[in-house]
Amino acid sequence: MSWWQVLPGLVGLVLLWMLPGYAVLRLLGVRGLLAWGAGPAVTTGLSGVLAIGYGLLGVPWRLWALLLGLLLVVAVAALVGRLLGSTTDPAGVTVAGERRLRPVERLWLVPTWALGGGVLAATMMTGMGRADQPGQAWDAVFHYNAVWSITQTGNASSLGGLSPMYADLAAPFYPAVWHGIVAVAPGFPGVTEAANSSSIVIGAVIWIAGLVALARVVWPARALPAVLVPVLAASFVTFPAIAVSMLAVWPFALSTALVPGTIALLIATLRRVLSWRMHLSLGLGLAWAVAGVVLAHPSGLFSLLLLGLPLLTVLLFRQLRRQARAGRRVQAWVLAAIWVLAVVGVLTFLVNFGPVRSIMDYERGGQESYLPGMGSLIVDHPLVYVYKTTSVNLVVTLLVWLGIVLSVRWRHARWLVVALVGAVVLTLLAAGPADNPLRVLAGFWYTQASRLNQLVLVPAIMLAAGAGAWLASRIGRSLGAPVQVGAAILVVLLVVLTSGLRWTSHVQVMASTYTTYPIAWGTMLEPEEIEMIDRAAEVLPDDAMVLGEPVAGSPYLLHRAGVQVVFPQLSPIRDSPERRILEQRFDQWRTDPAVCEAVRALGVTHVYADSLSFYDEANAKYEPTTQGLYLFEPTEGDDFRKVDEGGSASLWEFHGCAGGDR
Template identity: 45%
Template structure:
């Protein structure tokens, strides 16, 4: 497929993320830009819940059942809206009306659309150019897993986050955030897994993220229109998100969660500002529950991302409202509210403490820096917190605007909580990348103690603060223009300033985004080691015609064999780069090359149904990815007991005859 060919299914994928959530939020009273920004989070929540329920009732996950389930969820929202009285288009009764920012005037709606389209090009353009083609598979540790997870869901029809990806763990059910994979698996119009995954990265990283940022900026700076108009372009100048997360880190589920975060925070602001009349507050709470669930179901760390950016403002607002309630003579209501909040918090803590996967992430160990200063410098310049891509245009201009916005917000008291949120995000990044002996570093374990996974949290408030400062600078410059020219200057000055920002950031960091993306897509220049060469990819494309339908291939997952399920529809023994449970698999990883001398090796191969073997002579010196764990799957003597099926580059696929019933 070409990029032109994936454009229609890409638009359908975006529509699938946008329309269900929008239809769910409308009857709950959430409208306008807020609904557009939060809709993908709600759509993700619907997919996640359906993925959990369907295996319990024996329903396969496919496009038809997904659409039917989503319609059912929308009907429930309509029913709730009718009961709460928020389903009417415009309610004049404040008991049923949610707080919403003023609608953008018509003269601002089109500029917002234009700036969002420009921002989408600035984000997606360099990524697509560096991929060269939608058929180019990302070559990173997690990318292999994600591609095979999509193929697994398409094969089994099980998209549950609780065991849906068991085939990738040797049949052992385990928790894994599979909602992103579920959405991509049923995306219509794609001919194979890889184009769907690459297009999904562009959709999530561009329109989903950018519209969410515009919505969040609108609710935080609703007094003026200009900040929301420039927010998408300012957001597009950052590489911490989405480019780093969705390419070199290959954290697609977490990337989806991060992209949904601004939209969910938008609904949080709406819920906090909605007056305390139970119909309106209950409706806002339902909308927030749906959006927040989408962030958390997309990736478990999303719940903590919500807490990191929304916890402090929520605590401050609720404390103020509790104080006001007590002063108004409603102590019982205040005590009941505090008790309920404490009960919910205690329940969450108990559940998390009983969840092994959560405890494992908290104890995740990663090397750190001896000083916080280099990490802070990288954060201020928006230099990737993972891998080194050389010098280039930093994001100093936009970060300077963000710092100016923080000073203005603190001085005028308006937006101080947003400054505090930025400081929380910065502190988390520093903790993750700083000295390992700091005991507070444990709190970053939910993001696997990796600064690059936390840095996007700082981008969210930074963009809002920068947008506010940009608006003030543009207003001051416009006021310097003589009166008769001031009206046209009110449009020309912001545009000129925005163009200047894009130029001073090197085309919104276009070259750096291309280099980051190429580091997981260009064979021979892969950041973490090349797994697939072009010749090898050509061979894999031929394998469906060369191998029987029941073939089971054994190979070192680090040499490209793990891509076979996603790229060729061929079953493999080791479908991911991480350890797959099972004694037989561990034996083959360590000792398969001893099959001519050790009968136990053939016994393990027979137990797993191995019919073919994938070999590759590329080594670390030539830039290939290797691991000591799978040393037994390299340097295999194929002079006897093996029949060549096909080869490409340094790789080859063999029929295994040495371990047949009549063999060893």
């Protein structure tokens, strides 16, 4: 299926994520780019809470239910805004900046967003190939099937709504907001198309909107930093490309994309020039935005703390310094001590909190030295997998360094330097030697450098935008031309010096788990195999239950053909001894009675076989824990009957355990 065919769905998904949150914020008094940038976070927060509420009340999760709930919240926001007088408060016009953007300045943003967002969208589409091309990263399998599960059960609650992914043997907390929104997105014929399209929306729309909003409040007196942001953002491969392809962590990617807009709203909410009514009104919007970041993925809380604590600390100590100068030194010192103790106390609690501890204890290897990680950060080379260096981002790194130098003059931007240093240090800790005791601090993000590196981009892009605006004004001044000319020259230089905004690198990363064979970390599906899976809905009976090695591709039957499978995800399903037996000993079904008992208990009717091995040219994904299913070769006869094949894979009707003698 071509991307043109899903264009209506793409547009609908953009509107679904952007408009409800924007409407709520606008009615609460937030205006312009800030409302657009923070709006998706509010939508996400509202959707997450609605999904949990609907799950408790037994209301099915459908598009109409989501829209009805969002409409009610918009109505409440209108009432609150009217009661507080914040909807029409003049302060809302300038809350996102010291002055309102002129029409011509808004016009400048159109071509830069079209360029930056267009490059991100086009490279993702090019790398994925087709809208219905399945990603083959480990996590992608889980997320595709989780979305399909929601369409069937009508339960998108993060509190156990994804229990079918665990064979209904467990109902754990799992952040299901992304899955819920994608599941009800209109205009898509299947789960794959909707999920793949969400990558484009997250990267080219939500991420850039949040960064533009943040630039607007960080550099309130100037429009040019916000105008340059889309181009600068497109020069980084670290996000969104790595997040939505190699890692395939859509919930985490959504949470990360929501962080800039939420921090922008935080800055606006804390402006001293606002009345208490505006503070309260914006605070309500901020609460929903924070909820969106955290419900999208719990690690978003730590992302906000990492990037937001420097800002809050700077703002607090500025206020305390004013109090000290006014003669209230004791009070200032007491408040400072309380703040430090509060931060330490919260971090101590989180480090020892059970669910958080389980994330922090996730074991992940590192490199022997910090130098490779430092080199990758400098040129924006992926900190995961082994990719060819087809382009580098050294020019933007130089702009970041220029921004750091200029922050000596820009006092209001110094918190960005602190946030940048913090994110870089944690990234290097995750990427470096595993025996460093401080490495535990990276555990909030699964000790994965390629996740932490995404957070580096937020302060880095802000500093580069400020430096770029300063440089553009100098270029224009030296030529005796308007600043627009200097900005245009800078944009052209950025495009040229980054090899077309890293086009080849973006495409390489996206294609590595979609269309470039062998697939990174091992191939699960060949092109002909995908066609076989898509035919399965017609080939197999409605009551079919398919057993196959998960990494060989069998889980894709669930969301692409609606065919039930024994293993809906690649990770083992706990508390299922029958599945464990089949994983380890299915090839012994003739001699081991326990195997047939497990087959009958799970209702297995068909077997998914795949002869593609780890040593073949296509380099099949290998999993040592499923040796009972690995390279299983059925033989046509009374026990097995082939019903379809595609590439190295085949589907077989299985009767070997039908009798009671086995």
